Amino acid sequence: MSALADDTAGPGLPKAPTGIGGLDEITGGGLPNGRSTLVTGGTGSGKTLLGLQFLVAGAREYGEPGVLVTFEESAEKVSANVASLGFDLDGLQQDGLLVVYAFRVDPSAVLETGEFDLEPLFLLLGDTIEHVGAKRVVLDTIELLFGAFQSQAIVRAELGRLFRWLEDRAVTAIVTSERGDTGLTSHGIEEYVSDCVIVLDHRIDDQISTRRLRVVKYRGSAHETNEYPFLISARGFMVLPITSVALDYRAPQERISTGVTRLDHMLAGGLFRGSTVLVSGTAGTGKTTLAAHLIDSACARGERTLLVLFEESPDQVIRNMRSVGLDLRRWVEAGLLRIWAARPTAFGLETHLAILARLIEEFTPSAAVLDGIAGLAHGSSGAEVSSMIARQIDLLKARGITAMATTLAREDEASTVGISSLVDTWLLLRNVESDGERNRLLYVLKSRGSAHSNQVREFVLTDHGAELLDVYVGPAGVVTGSARVAQEARERSAELQQSEDLMRRSRELRRGIMEQEAQLAVLQDELAAGRAELERIEERGRRQVADAEATRSVIASHRWADPTPGDEGRQR
Amino acid sequence: MTGPHAAEPGAEAPVLPEIWELRLYVIGRSPKCARAIENLQAACEQHLAGRYHIEVVDLRESPRLAADDQILAVPTLVRKLPPPIRKIVGDLSNTDRLLVGLQLRPRRGEAT
Numbered sequence: 001m002s003a004l005a006d007d008t009a010g011p012g013l014p015k016a017p018t019g020i021g022g023l024d025e026i027t028g029g030g031l032p033n034g035r036s037t038l039v040t041g042g043t044g045s046g047k048t049l050l051g052l053q054f055l056v057a058g059a060r061e062y063g064e065p066g067v068l069v070t071f072e073e074s075a076e077k078v079s080a081n082v083a084s085l086g087f088d089l090d091g092l093q094q095d096g097l098l099v100v101y102a103f104r105v106d107p108s109a110v111l112e113t114g115e116f117d118l119e120p121l122f123l124l125l126g127d128t129i130e131h132v133g134a135k136r137v138v139l140d141t142i143e144l145l146f147g148a149f150q151s152q153a154i155v156r157a158e159l160g161r162l163f164r165w166l167e168d169r170a171v172t173a174i175v176t177s178e179r180g181d182t183g184l185t186s187h188g189i190e191e192y193v194s195d196c197v198i199v200l201d202h203r204i205d206d207q208i209s210t211r212r213l214r215v216v217k218y219r220g221s222a223h224e225t226n227e228y229p230f231l232i233s234a235r236g237f238m239v240l241p242i243t244s245v246a247l248d249y250r251a252p253q254e255r256i257s258t259g260v261t262r263l264d265h266m267l268a269g270g271l272f273r274g275s276t277v278l279v280s281g282t283a284g285t286g287k288t289t290l291a292a293h294l295i296d297s298a299c300a301r302g303e304r305t306l307l308v309l310f311e312e313s314p315d316q317v318i319r320n321m322r323s324v325g326l327d328l329r330r331w332v333e334a335g336l337l338r339i340w341a342a343r344p345t346a347f348g349l350e351t352h353l354a355i356l357a358r359l360i361e362e363f364t365p366s367a368a369v370l371d372g373i374a375g376l377a378h379g380s381s382g383a384e385v386s387s388m389i390a391r392q393i394d395l396l397k398a399r400g401i402t403a404m405a406t407t408l409a410r411e412d413e414a415s416t417v418g419i420s421s422l423v424d425t426w427l428l429l430r431n432v433e434s435d436g437e438r439n440r441l442l443y444v445l446k447s448r449g450s451a452h453s454n455q456v457r458e459f460v461l462t463d464h465g466a467e468l469l470d471v472y473v474g475p476a477g478v479v480t481g482s483a484r485v486a487q488e489a490r491e492r493s494a495e496l497q498q499s500e501d502l503m504r505r506s507r508e509l510r511r512g513i514m515e516q517e518a519q520l521a522v523l524q525d526e527l528a529a530g531r532a533e534l535e536r537i538e539e540r541g542r543r544q545v546a547d548a549e550a551t552r553s554v555i556a557s558h559r560w561a562d563p564t565p566g567d568e569g570r571q572r
Numbered sequence: 573m574t575g576p577h578a579a580e581p582g583a584e585a586p587v588l589p590e591i592w593e594l595r596l597y598v599i600g601r602s603p604k605c606a607r608a609i610e611n612l613q614a615a616c617e618q619h620l621a622g623r624y625h626i627e628v629v630d631l632r633e634s635p636r637l638a639a640d641d642q643i644l645a646v647p648t649l650v651r652k653l654p655p656p657i658r659k660i661v662g663d664l665s666n667t668d669r670l671l672v673g674l675q676l677r678p679r680r681g682e683a684t
Contacts, residue, residue: 101639111673114607114662116645119599120631120638127635148644149661 013220016064016136016172019057020050021361022239026215026224031196034170036163038193040177040184041200046211046232047176048072049082050200051138053237054174056087058136059097064172066136067128068100069121071144075102085236099128105148112150118158122165129169137166137173146187160192184216195219201227203348210348213239229350233358240350240357240391256301256367256402259293262468263427266444266453271425273366274400275448276393280409281429285440286459287406288312289466290427291369292321292328294404298367299331306365306401307339308356311372314339325464338363344375349388352376357395367402374408393422424448429459432480439480442468458484592616592624592674593653597643599631604663608647611664619676649673 015029024030031037031054039047048070055066070078078100079089092098101124128134139145146155159175166173175193177185184190190197197217203210212227230239255270258277264270271277277294279287291307298305307328309317317339318328331337340359342352360368370392376385389405396403405423426445431438440459444452457468458480471480479487596612598605609628616624631638631646638644651658651674660673 103639103642103644105644109657110659110661111669112661113669113673114611114665115604116647116662117602117604118644119602119646120597120635120643123599123631123635124638145644 015221016054017057017062018050018054019061020053020237020239022228022230023050023213023237026213026228026239027196027218028221028223031172031174032218032221033172035167035195036173036175036193037196037198038175038177038185038190039198039200040179040190042179042202045179045200045202046230046237047200048078048140049085049232049237050198051140051174051176052078052082052087052089055098055136055138056089056092059092059095064135065097065132066099066138067125067132067134068098068138068140069125070100070102070140071105071148072140073102074104075100078102085234087236096132099132099134103148105144107147107149110148116149116151116154118155118162121158122162125166125171126169129171135171137171139173139175141176141178142185142189143178143187152187156187156189156192159189163192200230210350211354212350229348229354231351231354231358233355235358238354238358240354240395252400257297258290259295259297260290260466260468262457263290263442266455266457266468267425267447268451271402272450273402274397275402275424276397276422277402277404277425277427278423279404279406279427279429281406282431283408285429285431286461286466287408287429288317288371289321289324289326289461290429290459291371291404291406292317292324292326293466294367294402295328295331295337295369296326298402299334299336302336303366304335304363305331305337306359306363306368307337308359308368308370309339309341309372310344310370310375313341317371323463324461324466338365349376349385353388353391353395356392360395360399360401364399365401368396368404370403370405372408373405390422425450425452434480435483437481437483441471441480590623591653592620592651593627594624594674595627595629595650595652597629597631597638597641597646597648597650599646602646605647607663607665608649611667611670612649615664615667615670615674619671651675 014033015024015027015031016033017024017030018027039050041047052068055068058064058066068078072078073081082089089098089100093100125134125137142159145159146152149155163173163175175189177187177189179185179199180187184197184199194217196215196219199214199216201212201214203212211230211232213230214227215223215225228239230237232238252273254273255264256273257264257270258267279290281287295305295307307314307317312320314332318332321328328337328339332339338359340355342355344352347355373385373389373392376388393403393405409428425447428443428445430441430443432441440461442457442459444454446452456471458471460467460469469484471484594612594616596608598608609626612626616626629637631643641650645661647661647663649660649664649670651660658673658675660670664670
């Protein structure tokens with residue numbers, strides 16, 4: 001049980017879960033157990049289905065067999081009507097989990113005289129409670145029972161008795177009733193069934209029908225009192241308790257790619273998983289392409305992705321994206337991408353929401369793209385659309401689904417301010433007109449909890465996807481498109497010029513060095529030659545001295561000359 | 573009945589069957605049910621003496637019969653024969669209405 005249920009369920013008030021997605025959340029666990037609930041609404045509002053789903057869920061999931069007493073149709077017809085919703089009433093009856101009593105009431109074939117009571121109904125129910133162990137009873141619809149008799153006072157009194165009788169047997173009952181013109185019901189049954197009253201509504205605004213449910217009264221239990229959209233789909237009754245979604249989303253730190261590398265850089269590494277991105281921009285700024293990149297990268301990681309189109313058909317988008325090099329069809333075929341084209345005018349806002357909720361539940365995507373949410377605004381007031389988009393975002397956030405919503409916006413940024421506070425990251429795409437061209441610019445207006453680039457980038461659609469390019473800021477503002485290309489060319493030529501200058505300078509220097517080295521070599525040669533000459537001269541000198549001494553000593557010995565004092569030792 | 577039909581006596585046979593088959597659904601012996609049985613017997617004795625058969629069915633013995641025979645209220649009187657089947661709900665305290673219900677007496681304003 002969720003935290004919500006714990007908060008709202010009064011102590012000691014047991015609930016009988018209806019098995020209807022959303023309704024159990026609103027009521028904090030289900031209908032009052034062992035008591036009677038009045039379900040009232042107009043023709044075709046889904047009363048019978050609600051009752052049946054309550055019985056089927058009881059029989060299948062909660063081990064509580066049930067009884068259906070219908071005054072509307074034959075038992076066979078009831079079975080046939082709900083077989084398409086996957087309710088196998090015949091099977092449940094064979095298994096002894098469900099009993100259907102159908103009464104055809106035809107007031108014209110019945111005459112009344114004197115007092116009577118509805119004891120056969122008590123007897124039948126009592127018998128079923130005893131033998132089948134029925135814990136749930138549905139009476140559908142009470143007006144037809146009234147129509148069968150003239151003495152309305154007797155029927156009313158008998159019904160009052162029936163509800164008390166059921167309560168004594170701890171049977172949880174649903175009584176369906178046609179909504180009256182003045183009160184909740186035509187016969188004032190709400191006075192007897194006062195524990196829980198649920199009103200179903202099937203409204204048509206601007207030719208768009210919307211089903212809504214409201215718990216008007218729930219004695220002894222807190223409950224959500226808002227109107228909730230509900231859906232009757234191939235899987236039965238489903239209520240969307242959107243406003244009960246609390247602001248307690250998980251906030252993962254993991255970053256995932258937007259599919260555009262440079263955009264990831266601008267967002268300091270990509271989007272936080274489970275965050276919500278709003279892409280707003282004027283017509284033809286590439287919003288859908290940006291979304292397609294997100295889809296492509298999510299699918300490439302093997303993550304299931306849901307694409308909801310409010311303005312185009314799936315084929316159209318697949319074709320358009322192929323022209324920018326993104327093949328979405330392969331992801332559809334691989335079962336990773338589900339595309340739902342929702343014409344905004346086909347259903348009411350709530351129904352859109354309901355279908356989205358169902359898709360999310362069925363497909364469990366990890367990323368979702370809502371393309372063209374501004375389209376929802378057709379025929380609805382701005383406040384309604386904002387609230388609706390807020391609910392859609394809540395729905396996605398609560399399930400940790402990374403979401404990207406694209407919307408058409410005028411140049412003024414304030415036009416989407418109604419939902420901008422709900423999104424984590426807001427990318428703005430703009431067309432700028434200059435030099436006779438329109439070029440696209442991308443800004444990151446905000447990115448919660450994350451550093452992000454404050455720079456504008458030019459957003460270019462190529463045949464291999466979207467690319468982000470630097471823009472040049474010149475005296476006349478940002479430079480884009482051809483002007484950017486020209487600027488790039490100018491810069492390239494300037495660079496070229498500069499590098500040529502350097503080459504020349506280095507060549508000159510190298511030549512100078514070579515010359516000096518050559519001079520150095522000559523000088524070293526001369527130096528070496530000089531040294532060699534010096535050596536030779538000195539050697540010759542030494543040899544002459546030695547020769548002279550030798551000659552002198554020969555002469556001396558010849559003359560018997562006195563030894564010189566220095567030669568004494570040598571002489572001895 | 574006068575006129576051409578008088579010439580063919582066999583033509584009147586199906587209009588008034590020999591036996592009226594009546595079934596009265598009750599539950600136990602509640603005052604209402606007891607009154608209904610009394611009132612029915614009295615009316616039959618008076619208007620269908622010797623030509624009626626009353627079967628009293630107590631639903632308590634077979635509750636599911638209520639669903640099978642489409643009986644929502646008790647007491648309920650069902651005229652099984654002659655056809656068509658007619659249902660009269662209540663304790664039959666108003667004999668006039670009972671007779672009208674059984675089509676033993678034409679509605680007010682019609683010739684006898």
